[in-house]
Amino acid sequence: MDHSTPAVPATEKKSITLAELPAGRSARIEGLIGDAIAKRRLMALGVVRGNEIALETKAPLGDPRIYTLLGYRLSLRNDDARNILVSAV
Amino acid sequence: MTSEPTVTVGLIGNPNSGKTTIFNRLCRSNDPVGNYPRVTVSVRERTFDYEGVTFRLADLPGLYALTTQTPEESGARDYIHDERASIWVNVLDSGNLERALYLTTQLVEMGRRMVFVLNMIDEAERKQWSIDAEALSRHLGGPVIKVNGVTGQGLDRLRATLLEMSRSEQTPEPVVIDYDDHLVAAVERVSAQIRQFHPDRMTPHQVRWLAIKLLEGDDALLRREGDHASLLEMIQQERDALAAEHGGECEMLFADARYAHVHTLITTVVDRSGVVGEPLPDRTARLDGLLLHPLLGMPLFFVFLWLMFQTTFTLGEYPMGWIEAGVGWVKEMVGGWLPTGMVHDLVVEGVIAGVGGTIVFLPNIVILFFFMAMFSETGYLTRASFLMDRLMHTFGLHGKALIPLVIGFGCNVPAVMATRTIETPRARLIAILVNPFMLCAARLPVFILFAGAFFSEHAASMVFLMYLISMAMALIGSLLLNRLLPRGAPESFIMELPPYRMPTLKALTWHMWDNALNFLNKIAGVILIGSIVLWFLKEFPKEIVWSQDYAGQIERLQATPETPARQEAITQLTRQRDQEALSNSHLGRIARAAAPMFAPLELTWRDTVAILTGLMAKEVVVASYAVLYSEEREKAEESASLKKMLSSSMPPRVAFAFMVFTLLYSPCLATVAAIRREAGGWHWAGFSVVFSLGIAWSLAFGIVTVGRWLS
Numbered sequence: 001m002d003h004s005t006p007a008v009p010a011t012e013k014k015s016i017t018l019a020e021l022p023a024g025r026s027a028r029i030e031g032l033i034g035d036a037i038a039k040r041r042l043m044a045l046g047v048v049r050g051n052e053i054a055l056e057t058k059a060p061l062g063d064p065r066i067y068t069l070l071g072y073r074l075s076l077r078n079d080d081a082r083n084i085l086v087s088a089v
Numbered sequence: 090m091t092s093e094p095t096v097t098v099g100l101i102g103n104p105n106s107g108k109t110t111i112f113n114r115l116c117r118s119n120d121p122v123g124n125y126p127r128v129t130v131s132v133r134e135r136t137f138d139y140e141g142v143t144f145r146l147a148d149l150p151g152l153y154a155l156t157t158q159t160p161e162e163s164g165a166r167d168y169i170h171d172e173r174a175s176i177w178v179n180v181l182d183s184g185n186l187e188r189a190l191y192l193t194t195q196l197v198e199m200g201r202r203m204v205f206v207l208n209m210i211d212e213a214e215r216k217q218w219s220i221d222a223e224a225l226s227r228h229l230g231g232p233v234i235k236v237n238g239v240t241g242q243g244l245d246r247l248r249a250t251l252l253e254m255s256r257s258e259q260t261p262e263p264v265v266i267d268y269d270d271h272l273v274a275a276v277e278r279v280s281a282q283i284r285q286f287h288p289d290r291m292t293p294h295q296v297r298w299l300a301i302k303l304l305e306g307d308d309a310l311l312r313r314e315g316d317h318a319s320l321l322e323m324i325q326q327e328r329d330a331l332a333a334e335h336g337g338e339c340e341m342l343f344a345d346a347r348y349a350h351v352h353t354l355i356t357t358v359v360d361r362s363g364v365v366g367e368p369l370p371d372r373t374a375r376l377d378g379l380l381l382h383p384l385l386g387m388p389l390f391f392v393f394l395w396l397m398f399q400t401t402f403t404l405g406e407y408p409m410g411w412i413e414a415g416v417g418w419v420k421e422m423v424g425g426w427l428p429t430g431m432v433h434d435l436v437v438e439g440v441i442a443g444v445g446g447t448i449v450f451l452p453n454i455v456i457l458f459f460f461m462a463m464f465s466e467t468g469y470l471t472r473a474s475f476l477m478d479r480l481m482h483t484f485g486l487h488g489k490a491l492i493p494l495v496i497g498f499g500c501n502v503p504a505v506m507a508t509r510t511i512e513t514p515r516a517r518l519i520a521i522l523v524n525p526f527m528l529c530a531a532r533l534p535v536f537i538l539f540a541g542a543f544f545s546e547h548a549a550s551m552v553f554l555m556y557l558i559s560m561a562m563a564l565i566g567s568l569l570l571n572r573l574l575p576r577g578a579p580e581s582f583i584m585e586l587p588p589y590r591m592p593t594l595k596a597l598t599w600h601m602w603d604n605a606l607n608f609l610n611k612i613a614g615v616i617l618i619g620s621i622v623l624w625f626l627k628e629f630p631k632e633i634v635w636s637q638d639y640a641g642q643i644e645r646l647q648a649t650p651e652t653p654a655r656q657e658a659i660t661q662l663t664r665q666r667d668q669e670a671l672s673n674s675h676l677g678r679i680a681r682a683a684a685p686m687f688a689p690l691e692l693t694w695r696d697t698v699a700i701l702t703g704l705m706a707k708e709v710v711v712a713s714y715a716v717l718y719s720e721e722r723e724k725a726e727e728s729a730s731l732k733k734m735l736s737s738s739m740p741p742r743v744a745f746a747f748m749v750f751t752l753l754y755s756p757c758l759a760t761v762a763a764i765r766r767e768a769g770g771w772h773w774a775g776f777s778v779v780f781s782l783g784i785a786w787s788l789a790f791g792i793v794t795v796g797r798w799l800s
Binding site: 031032035036037038039040041042043044045046048049050051057058059060061062063064066070071072073074075076077079080 | 153154156184185187188191192306337338340341344345348349373377381383384386387471475476478479480488512578579581582583584585586587
């Protein structure tokens with residue numbers, strides 16, 4: 001099957017990527033972009049529109065980072081986090 | 090009592106939801122468990138009897154969803170799609186219920202007979218959540234049972250429920266998730282099309298489920314419909330249309346709807362009003378504050394590793410002495426009891442020497458596995474993986490490769506299998522190919538023996554150095570492979586970090602016992618046989634055309650008056666004769682054939698034999714030396730230890746080169762087989778052998794050469 005990605009949804013709200021989220025702040029997930037396979041994994045783990053996500057810790061070199069969502073901890077590389085669009089709440 | 094037919098039960102759930110713990114409890118088995126996602130990477134089946142009914146229980150690898158695609162996930166998914174079980178048990182992590190129920194929304198749409206297990210109920214209770222099992226049961230269309238897999242609480246109810254379900258044919262109404270109107274319309278259009286291709290073969294529920302899965306883009310099911318080109322075309326059109334209309338991909342629309350459904354469900358069945366005031370201090374957060382500290386985190390990881398190796402070596406020395414004494418006693422008893430002759434020599438110089446020489450390392454191996462169990466049971470391994478990802482990434486290794494690498498300190502075979510958790514095929518292949526460089530428990534005895542024999546002043550440091558070289562070579566190997574292998578798809582690092590959990594004493598002891606047993610099994614198997622075969626190869630053929638008449642010369646010398654010079658001459662002749670006998674034995678001939686390869690490393694024929702036998706299993710290397718030197722040890726004035734005999738056989742620089750060679754050269758047979766299976770073909774297994782041999786030889790040659798200049 002073709003997993004090609006459609007154009008990034010044009011969001012009117014000012015959204016940033018998850019990688020830009022400052023420590024201790026939480027945000028609402030607005031959408032996912034990028035590689036279809038990674039996107040599917042993220043969705044299965046609860047990274048879907050509307051869920052809240054917060055940055056908990058960074059690894060010693062700033063990458064990867066640990067986020068909390070749905071009451072559990074998820075670790076992502078910054079490259080992955082850049083594919084997650086969020087708006088700060 | 091007549092036995093009723095077997096009922097197959099499939100355990101499904103998220104990774105690390107405790108399926109294997111429940112599996113072990115029900116089947117009274119002891120398959121490996123751990124506190125990190127994806128301990129189980131292939132489907133395992135066992136049976137248990139309850140009230141006269143035999144249940145076949147299948148422990149499936151964990152899944153987050155039915156539409157994802159690492160190798161072990163597709164194994165579990167195929168098992169579900171093929172309906173290989175008649176009853177399904179969905180294991181849910183109660184402390185992580187919202188995430189866990191996402192998979193459940195996909196399962197309940199199938200309309201199968203299903204039991205829901207709220208596992209680790211204690212963790213939800215600690216969070217002061219009260220989960221209404223009755224209400225949840227109504228919404229999911231199947232019984233809901235609260236279970237604590239560790240204590241066994243609730244398992245009697247689970248057994249009774251399974252029994253009850255096995256006696257009725259009733260299937261539940263599938264749960265309908267409220268998708269939005271556009272999705273529902275698309276599902277109906279696709280359903281109509283499916284009915285055309287599969288008339289009468291499916292119930293309306295099954296048709297609807299298949300339509301949803303195809304629209305969600307389930308690769309496995311799309312492949313199964315590969316013959317129906319017009320259906321596939323239609324699905325692609327529907328997916329594109331939905332995506333265009335909603336500004337998101339089709340599967341995202343389904344995921345949104347499922348999570349919305351779960352969210353509503355959670356607010357209905359979970360009462361969090363019991364949580365009063367400040368939330369309880371989170372043990373995991375406090376521990377992570379220290380263990381993932383920006384400055385201390387990484388050093389702490391290396392301290393833990395150092396502690397593991399140091400303790401393995403130093404603490405192991407005491408029981409090692411006792412076992413050594415025991416072996417010596419057995420040897421004396423048996424040796425004295427057996428009449429002199431070939432049987433005596435075979436038993437004393439072959440069996441007892443080989444087996445006894447290896448068994449002394451049992452304590453080291455048990456201690457090593459204790460630490461490995463601690464790492465995996467507490468949940469620390471995922472943290473280590475997180476800490477090291479960036480650094481490992483620089484060398485082209487995926488952070489998730491850390492868990493297989495650490496497992497590799499125990500044994501490379503399960504370690505190679507554990508790479509299945511790495512999603513990107515290329516990253517996984519690299520993790521597989523560098524794994525044999527990890528110093529496994531089988532190689533540890535060789536280094537303990539050699540470090541003690543040649544570097545007795547710094548024996549512990551030498552063993553630790555071997556661990557450092559082992560880790561460094563895994564990194565360098567991966568750097569090399571990154572150059573060699575064509576670039577692939579971008580990789581990601583997406584990993585759940587479980588809460589820290591206290592390891593149960595039972596799990597710890599089983600982990601150690603299991604690996605001790607495994608080691609003893611090898612001693613009873615490959616090492617015993619290897620020692621016997623080696624002894625025969627060494628002793629035969631008996632008829633040798635001597636280059637000179639040793640017997641006659643010795644006899645003539647013995648007739649002359651006794652002087653120190655005469656004694657010296659006799660010893661000289663005896664040694665020459667023994668050497669000639671050995672080099673003419675089968676073993677000597679084999680070793681001579683391989684000699685050109687090892688001559689540049691300044692290794693003798695004995696070392697060559699040890700290396701060759703190590704291809705079977707690395708434990709045999711020590712057994713080989715024990716057998717090869719057993720005769721001479723007998724003849725030595727006071728029964729010298731193997732260590733002492735070895736220490737005069739080569740200069741330290743050659744001994745060091747040999748250690749490095751043994752560390753890196755070709756993986757043992759079992760690992761080669763695992764690589765073939767996991768990397769997908771003999772060519773990768775062959776590549777691994779040649780690659781590691783090449784690196785081992787070059788490095789050993791470098792050490793010997795540089796050492797020669799320095800000395």
